[in-house]
Amino acid sequence: MNVLKIYEKAPAKINLMLDVLHKRNDGFHEVEMIMTMVDLADRLEFSELPRDTIFISSQAGYIPLDEKNLAFQAARLIKERYDVRSGVHIHLDKKIPVAAGLAGGSSDAAATLRGLNRLWRLNIPDQELQELGAELGSDVPFCITGGTALATGRGEKLTPIPNPPQCWVILAKPPINVSTADVYGRFRSDKIVRHPSAAKMEEAIRNQSFAEVCGQMGNVLEDVTLKLYPEVLHLKEAMIKLGADGVLMSGSGPTVFGLVSKESKVARIYNGLRGFCKEVYAVRMLT
Ligand SMILES: C[C@](O)(CO)[C@H](O)COP(=O)(O)OP(=O)(O)OC[C@H]1O[C@@H](n2ccc(N)nc2=O)[C@H](O)[C@@H]1O
Ligand SMILES: Nc1ncnc2c1ncn2[C@@H]1O[C@H](COP(=O)(O)OP(=O)(O)OP(=O)(O)O)[C@@H](O)[C@H]1O
CATH class of the missing domain: 3.30.70.890 (GHMP kinase, C-terminal domain)
Known part of the structure; x- marks a missing residue:
């Protein structure tokens, strides 16, 4: 049997500027940031599984592979929200350093939402993927579309802007x-x-x-x-x-x-x- 496999790149982000305006009642901080992406990326491979389960593997021994993994959380969220009964094996080839301020986990979560949207032919528009992503973390909505953006709110309100000059x-x-x-x-x-x-x-x-x-x-x-x-x-x-x-x-x-x-x-x-x-x-x- 041919197993359908698809791939997504999950690049790291940098904050070219980051300002914090004030602390909100929900505990988050209101921010103003300009973010862009760099050519340092994790690579995710998605393969269909015959059983209704989410299985994560990685060459990196230093990240959780259970429900603590943001890719797992993203897969579970999209499965629950769109009532998907299929299973998936997600292999994470980690290149972005972990807990580094480069949104490695957030970019993996965003790549998982994009990848499963394709694998399961759900046709979810980017804006809806970003809303789902916001449930997983403040940096996830930006990582859905990448590019360069002004991020406000707790980081989830995005206005695309042109890319900075190449360097x-x-x-x-x-x-x-x-x-x-x-x-x-x-x-x-x-x-x-x-x-x-x-x-x-x-x-x-x-x-x-x-x-x-x-x-x-x-x-x-x-x-x-x-x-x-x-x-x-x-x-x-x-x-x-x-x-x-x-x-x-x-x-x-x-x-x-x-x-x-x-x-x-x-x-x-x-x-x-x-x-x-x-x-x-x-x-x-x-x-
Ligand atoms: C520092 C940045 O990475 C800059 O892009 C982001 O602001 C943080 O994004 P993130 O890691 O996706 O953060 P989340 O997972 O949403 O939140 C982690 C924790 O950081 C704090 N947090 C995060 C974002 C924000 N605007 N205000 C906050 O106070 C909250 O205590 C929250 O519990
Ligand atoms: N797919 C994943 N890749 C990396 N870390 C993950 C992943 N899933 C869960 N984690 C956990 O998330 C925590 C933060 O990792 P991450 O690399 O996302 O941090 P970060 O780069 O500081 O993110 P941000 O810039 O969004 O704050 C780590 O403790 C790590 O164990």
Whole structure:
């Protein structure tokens, strides 16, 4: 019997700017972020199963393969909501570092919603997939369509904007685990001296000015994570010293990324970071 197999790519996201406006009554924070995707991706393979079950496997030994996996949760949600009685085996080829601030799990969840929509021929429009995704996590709706977007609300209200000018992105993840809930929990808006501007970042992108984009980068969550984990601050300083054009922490951290326009600089920055940080990636912006 021929088993139907389909594939989806789940790219990592970076936050070019992230501002937190205030804490809401539901415990989430109202944010303004501009997010885009980079060419560092997990690959998901979906195969039909004869039994009505969800089975997750992965080459990575360090992620949960049960109902704690966001891909499992996405599959269960779409099955329940659309009353699907078929089973699926999802194989996750993990490339995105875990708990890194790069939305690895969220992108896997989004890829699962897209993949199962195709595998089971459900014809769910993207907007409905995004609404489903919002039930799984704040970054999931953006990961459904990707591209570049302004995200507001708790991150689920999306306005697409053009892609930033193409460049290299160097990502470095220190060997620490950062809890997103903990970082938001410790955030105090009255301590923030300079808020990054979504409007100015959007304008920089619309102007396709790489220098302006670098100038408008900012993430207020750095105020929490850099104090809690000085190694993230050191990584940022090292990347600036090595010559990256714009350097920022992604999401709640701990990954730090540097934007670099000249290819000739990439190897030097990469090798300089590899001297003291094991997880370093040099990739292109996904445009
Ligand atoms: C830091 C970012 O990754 C930036 O893109 C996102 O804002 C967080 O997205 P995420 O990991 O998908 O977050 P979720 O899984 O929805 O939420 C994890 C926890 O982070 C906190 N949280 C998250 C998003 C938000 N706008 N306000 C919050 O306070 C909440 O305590 C929540 O329980
Ligand atoms: N498919 C998955 N891939 C990676 N982690 C997963 C997955 N499913 C569940 N997890 C769990 O989710 C937690 C967060 O992992 P993830 O890589 O999504 O974090 P993140 O990059 O910080 O996300 P975000 O940027 O959205 O906050 C980890 O503790 C991990 O064990």
